Amino acid sequence: MKKWLCCALLVWPLALFGGQRDTCYTGIYLKNMYDLRPEEYACTTDFWMWFDYRRKGFDPLNNVELINAKQVSFADPYYARADGRLLLASESCRAILIHDWKLKNYPFDRQALQIQLEAGLDTSRMILKGQAEGLKLYSGLGLPGWHIIGYGAKESLVHYDSDFGERRLKGHSAFSRITYEVRIQRNSWGLFFKLFIGLYISFAVAVLVFFVPPARDQRFGLSIGGLFAAVGNKYVMDSNIPATTAFSFVDQIHDLTFLFILATLVLSVVSLRMAENGKLERALKFDRRAAWVVLGLYMEMNLALIALATSG
CATH class of the missing domain: 1.20.58.390 (Neurotransmitter-gated ion-channel transmembrane domain)
Known part of the structure; x- marks a missing residue:
């Protein structure tokens, strides 16, 4: 009886907190990048993003924020089964991104344009993980006056000195983030x-x-x-x-x-x-x-x- 009680006490918090966390495997297909405007600290991108996840009833499209965007619009949400284990949610995005242009070496400057996706739920409920080839560029993507010298993705945890009203977090919270980066160099x-x-x-x-x-x-x-x-x-x-x-x-x-x-x-x-x-x-x-x-x-x-x- 005591063994069953101990097992129940151990399993109950895991079911309550750990069982509700979903890991979303994320990817981006960058279709276009244009309107590079250093004077406005901005550039515009069109891309398709997707999330592979496990739990039914969990919608990652409503729980992810593009945090470095001035203006963003989403279209064509799509839901399907990714494979026997995972579900798929994807949509098209057009975003005017904030970019701090580094112009000290102009006209020999290089820029690292970023798309930053952050989970809308803290790490106890949602984790973003990059896929093996999580960032792909359209083969016809061209930037007049620039050439692409590299791209990649980086996962990180962002800590905030606030619980945003969720008192169980006791004044602190952590959110999962993925930063997609496209490195470009000016034809100088x-x-x-x-x-x-x-x-x-x-x-x-x-x-x-x-x-x-x-x-x-x-x-x-x-x-x-x-x-x-x-x-x-x-x-x-x-x-x-x-x-x-x-x-x-x-x-x-x-x-x-x-x-x-x-x-x-x-x-x-x-x-x-x-x-x-x-x-x-x-x-x-x-x-x-x-x-x-x-x-x-x-x-x-x-x-x-x-x-x-x-x-x-």
Whole structure:
């Protein structure tokens, strides 16, 4: 009698709490991804998601939340038997996802776009598990200006400092989450030359001062003209690319160019002083050396910044 009583006491809580938990095996088929809008911290996706589960009367479609969506709409719910043991629930989804665009290395940036599914019931009642091939991409999926470099899924438990009114949880709760991630990289080299060709021409104009005799007033006009052109290029670029609070690659290249154009002005003053003191030959040699030093340092520092940005 005592043995039966002990067994009943052990089985009863398992039946009450553990028996009601369902493990949902989850998958996503990504059909489309478009409207990548860094200025709105958003992108739009179309995908089909499904859940394989065990317990009849349990509807995972009503108990899963897409937590990183600004706006979401569901269509075509479908229920069937997955196999002899599991049931299937699936539906189509269109979602405007929130994405924090990392633009420090723009235009050599890489992004990890995420679809985050979280169980609407705590871990005592619902667990999300990824299938072996839980994320598939449509073979015709294309992102103009980008290419896909990888994708995958990650399971996690999210802990909240609240029981959301369920006092049995005693002020804390945990929910199961699956994060599907698509990693993309911008097709950057064409865009890089398009953005910076005007800036490099401005610098080249400023370097021409070293090939003008020191006594000519045009020397200073070339440097100042190059500086104004570089500043104008910066304003135009800032108005056409997404804003970022980080000291970005674009800022680094422009500030480097400003400093080197300023250096051409300073070196021009030194050369002019030499010429005015009757040391014209020395001033001409100084100009030739200064041209190679300025040009060489500028190119090396540009290549170093580009290498850092592309390695990202």
